[in-house]
Structures are given as C-alpha cells and as structure tokens.
Amino acid sequence: MIYFDYAATTPMSEQALSVYIKASQEFFGNSSSLHDEGSQARFLLEQCRETLARLIGGKKEGIYFTSGGTESNLLSIISLARAARKRGNHVIASMAEHSSVHSALAFLEKEGFHITKLPLSSQGVIEPEELAAAIRPDTILVSLQYANQEIGTINPIDKIGRLLKEKGILFHSDCVQAFGKLDLRPLLLWVDSLSVSSHKIFGPKGIGAVYICPSLHWSPLFPGLTHENGFRGGTVNVPAVAAFTAAAEEVCRTSSLQKEWELRRLLKEKLTSSSFRWIEADETRQLPSIIGMTIQGMEGQLVLLKLNEQGCAISTGSACDTRSENGTKAILAMGHSIEKARQFFRISLSSRTTIQEIERLGNLLLGITASVLR
Template identity: 50%
Template sequence: MIYFDFAATTPLDKDAAEVYLKVATEYFGNASSLHDIGGQSSALLDNCREELAQILGVDKKGLFFTSGATEGNFLALEALLSAPLKKGNHIIAGMAEHSSIHGELRRLEKAGYEITLLPFDDSGLIDIEKLANEIKPETILVAVQHVNSEIGTIQPVETIAEICKAQQIHFHSDCVQSFGKLDLKSITPLVSSISFSGHKIYGPKGIGGVYINPRTHWDPFFPGGSHERGFRPGTVNVPAIAAMTVAAQKIIGQTSTNHDTFALLRDTFIEALKPIKDRVVVYGTDAAESQLPNIIGLRISGIEGQWMMLECNRLGFAISTGSACQIGMQSPAKVTQALRLSTEEAKQFIRISFGKSTTVEEVLQLTESIVKIVQEF
C-alpha cells in the first residue's frame, strides 16, 4: 500500500529507532533518581532539552516534555490561564483548531469562560481584522494553530502575536504541523507558548513538548508533581525524547529540500487532476508563503470523502478524510466548518499528505486512480 497520510503520522526513522533502543536499554534509569544510573539519564535528558531548545530558538528553561501535543495543548492553555497578563474570562480561538484545543475550550466554557471561535476566509486563513474586532477588554488568551492540519495553510501568527502583545493577551500556537517543516525561530520569541509532537517528524508516538515563555509564572495543573518541574506528572520518557531529538535534528537539516520536493509533488498532483477539474475544489491559498505544500485538502463534488477513501484503500492507497483524531469521532473535519461548507460539501472532503519518501510516480498513480474512480462513478 502507498501511504498518503503523513499529516496524521509518520514512520519511525531508523536512526531514531536505534537511539530509542540504545537509550531504553543503556540509560534506563529514572532521570529523577539521585544515583549514578539516574544521573546518566538526567544528563542525557538535559542534553536533549538543550538541543531541541536550540532548534526552536528558545530558552531551555521553558521547554517541557509531554506525552504528545494533545496533552501539550491542554497543559499549555491551563498554564497560561493560571498566569493571565490581566483580568478577564474571554478566549479567542480558531474554528479549525485541533480537537484537543476544542475539548479544552468546551471544558473552560463550562467553567465560566467566554469562547469566541474565528472562521477562515476563502483562502483558509484567519481574518486578522476580524480577530482584532473580536478582542474585548476581558480577552486574556488567543489560540491559533501555526499550520492547519487539514489544508496546510500557514496562519499569520507573527501578526497575531503583535496584536496580542499590544493588548496584554497570552498567545498559544499549536505548531504540530509546522515543526520540522518551517523554521520556528521567527515564531517562538513572539508567543506565550507552543506545542509540538514527535510522531509528525518521524519520531516515536507518545512524546511531544511544550514551550512556555519562562517569564510566565504558571501554576501546575496537577498538584504535587515533581517531574518536569511540576508541569506534568509521570516518569519522563527519556528514550522517546532522545529518539524525537534525533528525528528533529535530521528533519531540520532537510527542511529546504523537503519543501521543494513537496511543492513539486503538489503541482504534479493538481495538474494530474485536470481531467476532472470541473468537479475538484482544492482548499488553501496560492500564496507560497501561506501554504505548506505537503498537505492538500480538497473535495470532489458528488462523491463522499469516506467512499473515496475506501475506494483508494481498495486500490492500495492510504488517504484520509481529515484529522485522525476527528475521524475517530465520526465528525466532519473542523476545517470544513471554518470554511463554512455545507453539510453535503463537508462530507466530500478528503486530505492527501506527502512525506519525504513520496515520489512523483506514486503521486501520478494516485491521481490516475482518483480520476478513474470519478469517471466510473
């Protein structure tokens, strides 16, 4: 089967896998233990934290490891709300945020917070003017993802950060899809917090991280925790952290090459759909600076996305109908709501995403199959 769902997860890099096995067998001590074996794990953990901090362009004192970005998003929002820059109870977030953000927002709404959700414009971007107009004196937090996981649009987080700073508002950005594909060093000095994940960059599943500006004096959500300076409980997963660090080092060195390859694959994919172009709508923007090329969100009029996904699967291609977390709840992709698609249009949505192993030949095989499916439908 040919894989086109890299935005959901990636295969574990072989070098990262070797490091995981080595650390799990030779550096198995609890990093919080005071004996020498624990000290070896602690030293390795600190080295990984320092290396990832350099990659992100942040102070390592603000970098915390989590079980992934879902936990990271939750803990980051809770940390920022425990240390607001001013009094208030109003939160603004993107309508197309990851389900982990929406789950936390629903909980906060029940706790008395007022929530405002921002849709996308026709290009799949947050309308900055609308964001500014929604800000109130009581607004204390804005949460907008850096890159949308379903159509690949790059949100104007620098501009959003400037607006938030001027209004004394914390700004959290989910950087899961941008980590390893874009240079985050221009983003991290501007935000209050970011989250990232290992399994999107050919690292292991079950590991990720959060950066919180060290000037934020947050309170821990889980009381009594001693790991990660109280940010989260549980023994630190040093083998997975080491493997994620190796994966990050490798992919950062390939960013420019991968981007050019993905741009070629995207152009090839869209060009090859010309025989059915009257029925295809590709979501996103043509502006290269606002579009990550490895994610293509589209719909084919008259054909439900789930049916197209199953047909592609039958023919040996793995595609998706949106975020895997959302699919598990059998709900429409969040981006379809943000784009204000009708219920029928939302059901037609599919996502194609490329990885560093994807070839032009594979893309042409996929498009040929999609065209055939549509013509025979």
C-alpha cells in the first residue's frame, strides 16, 4: 500500500520506537510513586517536559502531557474559558476547526457560554478583519487552528494574536497539523495556549501535550485530580512521552518543506485537466503536505475506494470526521455547497513520500477520471 494519509497518522520512526521500548523496560515505574523506580520515571518525564518546552519556545512549567490532540483541545479550551468567565462568556472559533474544538464549544454552550463560529475566506483562512468584526465586549477566548487538517491552509496567527493581545482576549491555537512542519516558537508571542500531538510527527499514538502560559490561571475540568498538576487524571504514560519527545526532536531538527513542495508541484503538473479542482491558498498561506482536491462530478468516497483498490491510501477529510454526512468542514466553511463538499478528498504527504509514488498516484487519478467521467 502506498500511503498518502500522513495528516491522519504517521508510522512510528525507528528512533521513537527504540526510545519507547527502552523507556518501557527501564522506566516502567509510576512517575507519581515515591520509591526509586517512580523517581527515575519522574526524572525522565521532567526531562521530556523541558525538551518539549524548548522545542516550542516555552517554559517547562507550561507543558501538560495528555492523551493526544483531542484531549489537549478539550481541556485547554474549557479550562481557560471557565477561568475567564468573570470577564465575559463569549468564545470565537472558526467553522473549520477540528471536531475536538467543536466538541469543547458545544460543552461550553451547554454551560451558558455564547459561541460564534466564523466562516473561512476564499483562501481558506480567517482574516483578522473578519475576526475583529466578531469581537464583543464580553469576548474572552478565541480558538483558531494554525494549519487546517483538511486543506492545509495557514491562519495568520501573528496578526490575529496582536489584535487579541491589545484587547486582552485569550488565544488558543490547535497546532496539531503544524507542529514539526512550521516553527511554533514565534507563536508564543501571541497565543496563550496551544496543542500538539505525537502521532502526527512519527511518534506513538495516545500521547500529546498542551502548552498554557504559566502566568495564566486555568480552572480544571475535573477538580481534585493530581496528575499533571491537576490538569488531567490518569497515570502518565512515561514511555510514550519519551518516544513523543524523541520524535519531536527528530522532526524539528530535520524539518524542511522543500521536498513536499516539489512533490505537490509535480502532482499539479500531471493533473492539468479542468476536472481537477485544488482547494488551496496562496503558497505563503499553504502547507504543501496537505492537498485538498475535488474531481468534478465524482464523490470523494468513490475516489478513495478506487485508489484503495489500486493500493493507494488517501482520505476524504479528517479521520475524526469520517462519519459526517455533510462532507468536510473546511469546504463548507468556505461557502461551497454540500455537493462539492462530498466530492472532496485529501492527499497528505511527508518527507517519506517519493517521486515514484507521486507519479503512480497521478497516473491512477488520471485513469479514474477517464474511466468514470467518459
């Protein structure tokens, strides 16, 4: 199987797998236990916390390890909103956020918060002017992803962050798709919290992290818990944390999008037919590794099945939204019809993708289009 679904998940790197096995064997103690085995696990955990903080440009006190991007978004958004409720109860996000963000917003709405969801521009991003128009006197929190999980567009976090800093509004950013591809360190000038995940960067599944500025007050979703300074419950998975950190160090050290841009352009050169529609932004606002596309007159699920028969794995959007009947959120948020949203499919690349694989994919897509639409 030729794999083109790296935005959904990645295989573990050899380095991360080696660290996971070694940590499972040598640091198996509960990091909360007071004996020597627990102390050794706790020492490794704190080393990883410091390393991850350095990679994103923050302080170790702001890192909270979680079970992944979904829990990171849920806990950070709800905890920050609850803590700021005395100042207001209005929260803003985009219509195209990950399903975990929408879940957190639905939870807050049940608690009496007012939620505004903004559409995307024709470029697939939130423009600062549109956000500014949605801000109210009672706005306390904005949550916007750095890079969209379905079409790979990049929000202008710096410009939006400046606006929100001036108004004293908290800013959370889902950085799950951006981490390891874009440098997160400049973001900490503007965001108050951000979320990252391991299995998007060749680390193990079931582990992620939140960074919350240490000077901020947050209200725990589940009072009385003791792990991760009360941010969440459950014994910390130290081997997974260690493997996640190893994967993060490796991907941040070697990250370069040059190859992904070359592969994206190669595929575009092959698919010149007007039947292919690329859902993308200008290159300055686009991750090259995530390709959103439609074939006119053909449902994305059919494209997926046809390619799967030929040994190629793609997706029809975020893996967390595969049961949605309305298609991808990003396309709908851009104002396209449900019919076009159902035609959407996603190709996602990585540094492991080869020219030969792109050539194969391009030829298969041309063949599918010719056979189905003739």
